[in-house]
Amino acid sequence: MTALAAAVWLSFRGFRTEPAGRRRMALLVFRLMAALLVLVLLLEPGIELRAESRVRARVALLFDTSRSMKFPSAPSGPTRAEELQRWAAQHHADLAQLAARFQVDVYGFDKELQPADLGRLPTDPQGPSTDILGALNAAASGGTGGRPLAGLFVASDGADNAELSQGVSPAAAAELRRLNAPVFVLPVGAQALKDLAVEKIAVDDFAFVRNQVTVDVIVTARGFGSTEVPVVLRREGQVVAQKTIHIDGSRSRYELKLTFVPDRTGKFAFTVTVPVYDGEAIAQNNSRSFVLKVIRDRVRVLLVVGRPSWDVRFLRQLLKRDPNVDLISFFILRTPGDDPHSSQDELSLIPFPTQEIFQEQLKTFDVVIFQNFNHRPYRMSQYLDGIAAYVLGGDQSFSAGDYAGTPIEEVLPVALLPSGPTAVDETPAQVHLTESGRRHPITELATAGSQNESIWAALPRLPGLNTIGPLKGGAQTLLVSSEGRPILVIGEAGRGRVLALLSDSSWYWSFVAAGAQQGPRAYETFWHSAIRWLVRDPALTPMRVAAERPSFEPGGEAPALDVQVRGSDYGAAAGAQIAVVTSSATDPVPRPMGAALAGPDGSARVILPPLPAGAYKATVTAKRADGSAVGEAEDAFVVAPASRELIEAAPRPDLLQAIAEATKGRVVDTSDALATLPWRDPERVEVGQRTSKPLWDNWKVLALLCLVVGTEWTLRRRWGYA
């Protein structure tokens, strides 16, 4: 174009001195026409012919099909899903009107979006979660034929548990605006706005006994005015912690901490509950359960010693070295008959805190060891009730320690004789395993049976034994002398266990054995195993039951228990009859729930019937074919929804309103007609056929160019120009 303009300008310069204006004008016109024709040839102009038609915009209707829609829309009313169905039936004509104007796409949504039939919305929705934003995005980008989006319609309870679970964040609002279409929302179940829920519990999987446990609880309250709400933590029905929160209606989430100190080990089901108030949307979310395993951090051992001896010295040294043992020891260093030839201030002795130990602190110990201890001078018999576990031994113990007739004798696995010269038998004793001792973990010094037996047989002889009366029912003798005198007898007493070692020379198995080139390993293994057995170390429990999982889904899913049946002698109880009873926090009465027969290896799986939501304790008992009891074991489990869909199911019309506001849509009432909503109606045409016709590609243009150029040349020559 510039070149053409320059050429015209230069040519005009050549005849601008022409005095005749008509000539000058004629030349200029011809040259301009020539330039124009050259330009036409260069630009190749043409005409395009198109067949066009107008396109209908698209409307997406989204209906919530998540499981929260199964909750009632109003107290004692139909479910939210049923309410939605009723709305669809009432709006049949309205929707037909809408379909006349727009392409209407109908979807169901929960975790994902899927096409749906408006006439067949589910009455029993099973969607595992609710993702409203994801559904809107998917619906907006879907559709056929690239139709413009006139708007979206969402019918839901608003119980989102995905990106909008915490409300419409700035990022979510920006994403909603990018839809570029209004979202009209129909809140379902909004009539049941009142709801109190234990929304979340945070607690470790395990805790240490006698150490404070903190349970973080989040309670949500919607539709409540100013009120005080008690939050209670129960362990299998028993209240262990309680706090009151003040709900003032200004916010919906309330965080609190419940603390308690577990007093025994095991696996327990806990439940956090808030009261169910009249008119609440959902009663099921007013309690939540969890299972907590309480373990020992260290075994607390109280060692009470009648007088210093080598047996005491080696045992105390062993326990002190054990990082898993917290040892408190008290030695009687001086009896009333001893005369130290000094004043009290020259001695390092302290008063023996009998009352403090045996009345105030006793329950804080896992194991109490009376070693060669004559309790009578210290008048301790009044305190000896309720001790969990004992280990005794020595010439001041058992019959010789005047324990006959005391509470100690009641829990001992052996009967005692009156104190007298025969209370101790000084005949050296070679140790042998009994049949029970061959299987029992306390006396397992080697995994191979024959090797275990030979280790015990090789240990140094003990210099003497306590004399006892007959064994009590349920007692087991694990070690005997060559002549059959009991050396180690164990038994159970209430929730505790008792171990009676009828010697004060177990140190022979350490130091004297070391002198015989055997080393102290047998001694150390024996005592470590004994302590573990006494405190019911789970690894040494003969009969075990374990729920397949700590939590099961309510309805449908049947809880399964794996049972391992071994007798107290640790032998597999093949063919034992297993019976399971369960109790829960709300129903403490044990109910029979299942039975099975133990296999050849003593194991069995018991499938329980599906249980309603709650915290359960399963107690498994096993009996032999002859009816004799084998043992009992317990485990705890919870039946509770794992998904947030059923936990955080309260309707959230506020969230739906925020979505509508972010997209310039609005909240729709059930009586509103969809066809009358202010849908966006953008113009969109569709091109059917297209034809192009060139305007320059013919002889006429060329002939005209030749004519113009020729005329201009002729005139220029006639008027005397070069």
Added chain:
Amino acid sequence: MIPRECVTLTLMLTRRTFVGLGLALVARRTLAFGEAARLMFAQVRHGGRWDPRPDGLSRLAWEISKRTSIETSPMVKAMALADPELFRYPMAVLSSDQAFPPPADNEVSELRRYLSYGGFLLIDDASGTRGGAFEQSARQLVSRIVPAAQLGRVPRDHVLYKSFYLLEGPAGRVAATPDLEALELGGRLAVLYSGNDLVGALARDSLGTWEFEVTPGGELQREKSIRLGVNVAMYALCLDYKEDQVHIPFIMKRRRI
């Protein structure tokens, strides 16, 4: 009423109970599981004059029995370091008043085993001479037990000085050295060296009179020697029991008195 293990217990008990206790004590001693249940000293029989104070250890055992709840045996077992029976007596005493021939390697090896598995050895220099021949022999022996280690001073706040009596320092027939020395194994004193003839201060003749004069402190020093002997035996049996937290406030209070 809180029963006590100290003197005040006697005052709080009735006369009838007290008599009963006395009878029970006597009866108890007849019931013991033979010698194995009692504290019995082993006297190391070495190549030199291994028994310079024949009556001393029996006297110490008697004093311990009379003053504390420890059951002791008046017998003293004399045995060589390589004797496997030595392991039935976790507390051994090595003594002399002159040099002794170096023990054989197998004897040193057995002694090392004895000490590392929990044995306790009291080395008592009966000569009472600092840097004397016995001391040199003893130090050579200790250096062979644990080659990289040597005897070190026992600090005055060590539990050894408060295991029964509250003591200020060492004592013995003489005051040749101001401190006890020890070899520590596994966090406990395994070898204790006394350079002041501790056992000599306790020795009596057959008529029961003191065999040696105690210098320079006289009878007060002898009483301190007995108390140190009691504390050593108590330490061997109880180790660091008196360092348990429960004892500390009482001991601190009495130390200030």
